[in-house]
């Protein structure tokens with residue numbers, strides 16, 4: 001899966017501009033792809049993840065990392081030109097609160113670039129994902145049935161400003177959102 005995602009990691013990061021926030025940076029898989037002229041702040045609420053990601057920033061002056069909860073960010077309103085997430089909103093405990101925080105810290109007119117796996121809208125596949133969800137949730141804290149598009153609407157993003165591209169079936173999505 002990771003091999004397939006690397007093409008999309010390049011797509012995701014090449015659109016980043018200006019002051020950029022990556023939420024849930026994990027082990028820093030996107031770090032190698034950011035253009036050098038983009039100033040990136042990466043956050044994760046896991047100290048261990050930030051430590052591992054830190055090893056990928058040794059030769060990069062444009063990337064800084066912080067331990068922080070996406071649901072309660074310490075940044076001022078309208079701080080970032082771009083916000084990036086990849087495979088994060090399956091595991092943020094309160095996804096709507098995390099998305100509201102992204103809307104707050106991203107500048108109005110700024111862009112939010114997301115690569116996320118979500119619950120299928122296909123009746124049978126969606127149901128199977130609901131039934132199987134407790135397994136990945138128990139094993140590695142990730143939900144396979146998050147409805148991230150719907151959560152964006154709950155977080156009051158304007159549906160007219162959300163562009164969705166399907167990477168794999170209707171399960172892995174690339175979303176580009178212009179902030180209200």
Ligand SMILES: C[S@@+](CC[C@H](N)C(=O)[O-])C[C@H]1O[C@@H](n2cnc3c(N)ncnc32)[C@H](O)[C@@H]1O
Pocket residue numbers: 023024025026027028029030043044045046049068069070071085086087088091092093098142
């Ligand atoms: C599946 S990993 C994805 C990591 C990385 N974005 C990638 O594409 O490889 C999800 C990450 O989101 C982080 N995370 C989940 N909820 C978070 C929150 N509320 N605040 C900050 N980080 C969070 C987890 O600690 C984990 O590192």
